[in-house]
Amino acid sequence: MGAGKSTIGKYLAQHLHLQFADTDTEIEERTGADIPWIFDMEGEAGFREREQQVVEEMTLWDDVVLATGGGVVMRPENRQALAARGYVVYLYASVDEQVKRTRRDRRRPLLQKGDPEDVLRKLMAIREPLYREIADHVIETDGCTPRTVAQRLVRDLQ
Helix, strand or coil: CCCCHHHHHHHHHHHHCCEEEEHHHHHHHHHCCCHHHHHHHHHHHHHHHHHHHHHHHHCCCCCEEEECCHHHHHCHHHHHHHHHHCCCEEEECCHHHHHHHHCCCCCCHHHCCCCHHHHHHHHHHHHHHHHHHHCCEEEECCCCCHHHHHHHHHHHHC
16 A cells, blocks of 8 residues: 555556556446445445456456556455466555555545554555565565656566
């Protein structure tokens, strides 16, 4: 969360002359509701069901840079689809950096209850090994602009 997946994904797609897509945006467009509302009405489990359906479909698309929500790796089916159908880049951001980047963002339902730093630490402990399990490439984003990370990625991928 707060690693820059959507922003960096857009820059990367531009550099690689590919289309850009975002699973969260796709879910919002299909439902006509934003992610916080879906979490409020259906809970995280309901959101994750929708997310799994979208990941299953979108990982079949060609010539696309796909940004996912931070919790996408929680379901084995999502990890399988991502790893089998694409080149997975894990954008690593430390918890301190995530706290900085998300502190004013009210659109992140998981950070609205409790201490955001504590929540991010717990999520990192669970999610990071899952991301590393499927990642073809890991790149650190701390202290970098999205454009700089995208440029480094393009160099690394060539």
